[in-house]
Ligand code: ADP
């Protein structure tokens with residue numbers, strides 16, 4: 556069972572979580588619980604780090620931000636004991652949860668489960684702070700924002716759990732963010748592949764890595780609300796399943812499964828780049844070396860075979876650094892100037908149905924055009940079409956696309 560920040564925000568909510576855990580224990584299950592920091596706490600701690608130093612040390616950042624989950628894991632273990640459920644907390648370094656690569660965005664390499672399994676078999680609930688792990692040198696690490704989802708899936712895989720239930724502040728995965736479209740519909744099932752694509756293009760209900768890991772380790776993940784009482788509904792949330800499981804049970808699949816938006820990208824246009832082999836590489840290699848993830852890329856055809864513009868997107872947080880890196884190489888790359896725009900949003904439609912149907916992209920472009928929304932860049936994958944638009948038009952675009960693909964439910968969500 557994993558409980559997100561909203562579910563852990565304050566003692567009253569932690570008591571509610573404890574009752575849910577008690578309910579699962581009462582059903583005869585051995586339970587491990589992964590908890591997030593209280594809502595807003597990680598942001599607060601990140602703020603302190605930035606105040607301490609704009610170029611803070613990332614290992615120390617991990618020490619600071621991992622503390623939010625330490626607090627909630629201790630509080631939940633105490634609360635469980637107070638209602639007669641045996642429990643203890645297990646910090647990342649105590650298990651340990653071994654991580655590799657970079658501080659502040661570490662990857663889980665391996666989890667030691669022996670002590671955990673023993674305690675659980677003896678009837679003790681294990682309460683594990685999400686988001687945190689330990690580097691090979693013993694230092695605390697964190698898994699990137701939203702990383703508690705990944706902690707939960709990794710622990711579920713390591714202890715070979717029957718299920719990984721992700722409790723959050725909505726009762727499942729919807730056709731789009733229900734906070735934007737009130738007629739978004741809850742999906743009873745969604746495939747790993749679609750969920751992975753949805754998460755990676757901005758549906759923050761699950762961290763992308765957690766979905767990739769669940770897919771690889773075949774963990775049965777369910778997303779459900781921590782605010783609803785456990786009832787008799789056989790499909791209370793959303794199950795993430797393999798494609799075969801959906802095809803068998805759900806013949807009437809929609810062409811599009813979901814729509815996501817992402818306001819975390821920024822656009823860069825590099826003008827008048829020489830149109831010759833190696834020019835594009837000279838732009839993207841230094842960005843790659845700086846670990847900057849480039850997403851959408853457009854290179855116009857040059858009319859005179861001499862110069863062309865190259866447009867691409869980077870994470871908004873990396874915009875200034877990207878421009879610095881390119882400006883420093885202005886002469887060797889040979890461009891005229893750099894134009895940037897941080898007020899953009901990426902809107903994506905996702906669905907396995909588009910593999911076998913033409914016209915998905917065309918409908919997207921026409922729907923946006925009818926509303927006068929200009930498309931600045933496009934990218935596609937087998938099961939996704941993304942467009943870049945003006946940030947101010949995000950909500951409108953998501954809403955009109957939701958209607959155009961027939962996703963609107965009869966009743967407002969919630
Ligand atoms: P937690 O703190 O439990 O990890 P998050 O805030 O990380 O919760 O994720 C839950 C939020 O994800 C919801 O409140 C919702 O606004 C947002 N969200 C975005 N896209 C979707 C979607 N397609 N379905 C459900 N929720 C979504």
Ligand code: ASP
Pocket residue numbers: 559560591592597598623685686699700701702703704
């Ligand atoms: N507390 C961390 C964050 O806010 C991890 C999480 O909640 O998943 O990013």
Ligand code: MG
Pocket residue numbers: 559701704759760761762
């Ligand atoms: Mg989250």
